[in-house]
Amino acid sequence: MDVEIFPSRNEKGEMKERRAAAMLSIFRALTEKLAKRKKSDFYPLRIFKEFEDSLNLIEDFDHIAGNFLGKIKEVCPVQRMILFIYDSDIGKFKPSASSGIEDRQKEQISFSRTSRLVKWLKVNQTFLDIPQRTGVLEYLTQKETETLKALGIEVCFPLMSMNRLIGILLVGTKESGEPFSRQEIAFISSFLPQTGIALENALLFKEQRERFRRMSRADKLATIGELAAGAAHEIRNPLTAIKSSLQYLEGKGGDATSQKLLASALQETGRIEEIVSALLSFSRPSEIRKVRHDLRETLEESLELISFQAKTQGVSIIKDFLPSPLSVQGDKSQLKQLFLNIFLNSIQAMPSGGEMKVEALLKDGRKAVVAVSDTGEGIPEQNLDRIFDPFFTTKKGGTGLGLSICYNIAKSHQGDIEVKSRVGQGTTTLISLPSL
Numbered sequence: 001m002d003v004e005i006f007p008s009r010n011e012k013g014e015m016k017e018r019r020a021a022a023m024l025s026i027f028r029a030l031t032e033k034l035a036k037r038k039k040s041d042f043y044p045l046r047i048f049k050e051f052e053d054s055l056n057l058i059e060d061f062d063h064i065a066g067n068f069l070g071k072i073k074e075v076c077p078v079q080r081m082i083l084f085i086y087d088s089d090i091g092k093f094k095p096s097a098s099s100g101i102e103d104r105q106k107e108q109i110s111f112s113r114t115s116r117l118v119k120w121l122k123v124n125q126t127f128l129d130i131p132q133r134t135g136v137l138e139y140l141t142q143k144e145t146e147t148l149k150a151l152g153i154e155v156c157f158p159l160m161s162m163n164r165l166i167g168i169l170l171v172g173t174k175e176s177g178e179p180f181s182r183q184e185i186a187f188i189s190s191f192l193p194q195t196g197i198a199l200e201n202a203l204l205f206k207e208q209r210e211r212f213r214r215m216s217r218a219d220k221l222a223t224i225g226e227l228a229a230g231a232a233h234e235i236r237n238p239l240t241a242i243k244s245s246l247q248y249l250e251g252k253g254g255d256a257t258s259q260k261l262l263a264s265a266l267q268e269t270g271r272i273e274e275i276v277s278a279l280l281s282f283s284r285p286s287e288i289r290k291v292r293h294d295l296r297e298t299l300e301e302s303l304e305l306i307s308f309q310a311k312t313q314g315v316s317i318i319k320d321f322l323p324s325p326l327s328v329q330g331d332k333s334q335l336k337q338l339f340l341n342i343f344l345n346s347i348q349a350m351p352s353g354g355e356m357k358v359e360a361l362l363k364d365g366r367k368a369v370v371a372v373s374d375t376g377e378g379i380p381e382q383n384l385d386r387i388f389d390p391f392f393t394t395k396k397g398g399t400g401l402g403l404s405i406c407y408n409i410a411k412s413h414q415g416d417i418e419v420k421s422r423v424g425q426g427t428t429t430l431i432s433l434p435s436l
Helices: 009-054 061-075 103-107 116-124 134-139 142-151 182-251 256-283 295-312 332-348 402-412
Strands: 081-087 092-099 153-161 164-172 291-294 315-321 327-330 354-363 367-374 416-422 426-434
Touching (some): 061 081, 061 092, 092 164, 116 134, 116 142, 142 164, 153 182, 182 256, 291 295, 327 426, 332 367, 332 402
Parallel strands (some): 315 354
Antiparallel strands (some): 081 164, 367 426
């Protein structure tokens, strides 16, 4: 029986086809592997390089923060992220930028610098993977744990600069529902050092600009105050004579038309007198009768006076006061006038209802700070420099002297008043006074 040692021509053709198919299969597998490697290994590097380059071009704090979150989401799609930055004015970490969360929801969240989450991140200077480090949850307070759970937070990152914790990044679950890989954690962590330095530099630039703005405002208001005092006195003397003459004519009687005109003239004269008195209050505040008292009591009394108006307008009031007394040396009547003005401004900024939060805290053991935040319309940036100017107002029927008087009351108590606002998000007014 003959046995063929070599394959026939047909078999050779089949072998070539099988070999070609095998090579094609291997080539496809290698191509897919390289494609996957390109996407997972090189794409994040390109994103990182783009972000690094952008830091040399962007100086605005909000743009840096927004770009930071955007680049993370490009490589690692997550349901939500919140960036908290330390606010030295009130001694808390407050939301600065976010993705996947409503503004009103994030504004209700803050962490004090003494909170356990802040302490853990500051001491360990590394990320907290909540599903992998469940033991840390036992160390956190119940409120912190509930907050993280309600937001669906999976990983917390510390934002450090010069060995100081300046921010916290909370990252929610991935859109795919999968756990974070080590590469993804490393990628997010690689952004943090440069971002921390860039954000702190932007904050320093912003603070320096605010400092110059406050100095310029103080000089301008001092000059306006001198002019206002002189003008008020010059107006008051002839105004007294005009009012006396009108009252004399009114007393003599006359026809109905004359009486109506005289009544109208007297009413407008009274209105001018009120403006003149306000001008004098702005330029030369009345004598201060300082007494030691608990600032929380003054706040409670002021809130009680506006509670009905707030309720009628659909504005809810949230109070967050220190549990211990917040002692200051000041004129209770003048401070009450200051707080009433601020509260009424906040309520009037929310014609369709909203939320006003009043916080009272102690900063650095030396300053009593009151923060009044609302969810109103906000103030355009071009108006922020003018809100303390006498007669500047955007309210119908307003005199424009309320905040000017508030400014003088704060200054006469060796304190300060500052307003931060974003259009469409709301306004925060900070009043600081020396504490005892």
